[in-house]
Amino acid sequence: MTTNLQAYRGSLLHFLADPAFSDKSHDWHEDGLLIVADGKVQAAGDYATLHTTLPANTVVHDYSGKLLIPGFIDTHVHYPQSDMIASPAEGLLPWLETYTFPTERQFEDTVHAANVAEFFLDELLRCGTTTAMVYCTVHPQSVDAFFTASEQRGLRMVAGKVMMDRNCPDFLRDTAESGARDTETLIQRWHKRGRALYAITPRFAPTSTERQLQLAGELATAYPDTFIQTHVSENEAECAWVRELFPNSRSYIDVYDSYGMMRPRAMYGHCIWLNERDRQRMAETQSAAAICPTSNLFLGSGLFDFERADDAGVLLSLATDVGGGTSFSMLQTMNEAYKVARLKGSYLPALRMFYLATLGAARSMQLEGTIGNFTAGAEADFIVVDPQATPLLQRRTARRESLEELLFALALLGDDRAIAATYSAGRQVHVRETT
Numbered sequence: 001m002t003t004n005l006q007a008y009r010g011s012l013l014h015f016l017a018d019p020a021f022s023d024k025s026h027d028w029h030e031d032g033l034l035i036v037a038d039g040k041v042q043a044a045g046d047y048a049t050l051h052t053t054l055p056a057n058t059v060v061h062d063y064s065g066k067l068l069i070p071g072f073i074d075t076h077v078h079y080p081q082s083d084m085i086a087s088p089a090e091g092l093l094p095w096l097e098t099y100t101f102p103t104e105r106q107f108e109d110t111v112h113a114a115n116v117a118e119f120f121l122d123e124l125l126r127c128g129t130t131t132a133m134v135y136c137t138v139h140p141q142s143v144d145a146f147f148t149a150s151e152q153r154g155l156r157m158v159a160g161k162v163m164m165d166r167n168c169p170d171f172l173r174d175t176a177e178s179g180a181r182d183t184e185t186l187i188q189r190w191h192k193r194g195r196a197l198y199a200i201t202p203r204f205a206p207t208s209t210e211r212q213l214q215l216a217g218e219l220a221t222a223y224p225d226t227f228i229q230t231h232v233s234e235n236e237a238e239c240a241w242v243r244e245l246f247p248n249s250r251s252y253i254d255v256y257d258s259y260g261m262m263r264p265r266a267m268y269g270h271c272i273w274l275n276e277r278d279r280q281r282m283a284e285t286q287s288a289a290a291i292c293p294t295s296n297l298f299l300g301s302g303l304f305d306f307e308r309a310d311d312a313g314v315l316l317s318l319a320t321d322v323g324g325g326t327s328f329s330m331l332q333t334m335n336e337a338y339k340v341a342r343l344k345g346s347y348l349p350a351l352r353m354f355y356l357a358t359l360g361a362a363r364s365m366q367l368e369g370t371i372g373n374f375t376a377g378a379e380a381d382f383i384v385v386d387p388q389a390t391p392l393l394q395r396r397t398a399r400r401e402s403l404e405e406l407l408f409a410l411a412l413l414g415d416d417r418a419i420a421a422t423y424s425a426g427r428q429v430h431v432r433e434t435t
């Protein structure tokens with residue numbers, strides 16, 4: 001069999017470690033080359049050194065002046081909420097009642113679900129996001145629609161059926177038994193089929209009975225390489241509600257802990273109102289936090305505490321949480337993450353933010369070596385980022401004096417316009433239209 005070899009020239013950046021804890025966190029080649037063989041990274045490094053290794057007839061795609069970086073990973077997003085992004089409400093719980101539940105009801109209709117899934121994936125790819133951890137709705141067909149669409153595009157995606165059997169409208173309610181049965185069927189149908197991975201997805205503790213959480217935990221034990229995703233400690237009113245519903249639990253996250261849902265590949269959205277013991281448990285169990293700054297600011301939920309999370313050694317990543325989040329762009333998510341950190345008295349360098357949106361997320365998902373950087377053998381999911389995408393970016397980045405300044409300008413001023421092209425497993429899946 002002949003190898004399909006492709007090479008891409010540009011300024012190349014990827015991560016090897018967390019910049020907050022390592023001096024040798026990243027690999028940067030101003031004039032770099034990425035070599036892709038059969039959809040996987042074969043090599044990444046200096047153009048001068050690597051191009052001599054290419055067979056004479058290899059086409060070199062020239063992205064000089066632009067950055068080649070791993071595709072972004074969004075670790076918490078709701079595809080059914082694409083159509084209700086930017087819907088105003090006074091906080092999380094009224095927002096769920098007024099907009100979210102009626103919107104999710106429509107996913108009973110498979111045609112509607114397929115249509116929104118296509119739009120959602122287009123939007124992710126336009127923003128340079130090549131992997132996401134995705135909430136579907138309570139309807140199993142919403143999961144089939146999503147994975148069918150992502151499989152057709154060959155994308156590495158994680159998704160799951162929302163489980164909720166109380167405190168929600170009848171039209172969105174499963175039962176403990178039906179939720180578990182449907183989840184198991186979907187795991188068997190989709191988990192590790194092609195690039196699809198399944199996430200067991202109880203929405204959040206208030207909408208699940210103890211029996212449902214117990215069954216979710218049992219599935220998490222029976223299928224240890226599946227993912228778990230849920231919300232925790234997002235909003236103060238929600239936390240008070242959980243205290244009422246689970247008076248015997250030490251804390252909100254302890255509810256999940258007591259049902260065996262803290263383990264590697266568990267992704268907890270928000271994690272704002274945690275205490276020290278909660279953070280310790282997250283670190284001990286390698287459960288990960290999906291930090292959702294645009295959502296937290298929009299819904300007025302609170303400010304994530306980067307310093308305390310780092311002190312405890314919690315696995316961190318960034319996420320949009322659309323439709324609570326206000327942008328599909330991980331660059332815009334970094335923009336708001338930076339400001340959240342400042343308001344909490346911490347400082348988040350741009351280098352760290354790009355790490356969190358790539359290798360940090362892959363590590364949080366136990367997928368290092370598969371996605372998140374350009375290590376040899378990794379899947380070639382990468383993006384071409386244009387520092388001259390807008391007049392303002394062009395002016396600002398022309399004056400940059402360091403890599404940090406370049407990345408910072410992209411994070412603060414960039415969005416979907418800065419993504420010139422997106423590649424998944426070596427195939428171009430988005431190219432920005434220029435006027």
Ligand code: GUN
Pocket residue numbers: 078092096100203204231234295321324
């Ligand atoms: N908590 C429970 N469900 C949701 C949701 O859909 N979005 C957000 N942001 N928080 C939630």
Ligand code: ZN
Pocket residue numbers: 076077078231269321324
């Ligand atoms: Zn969410």
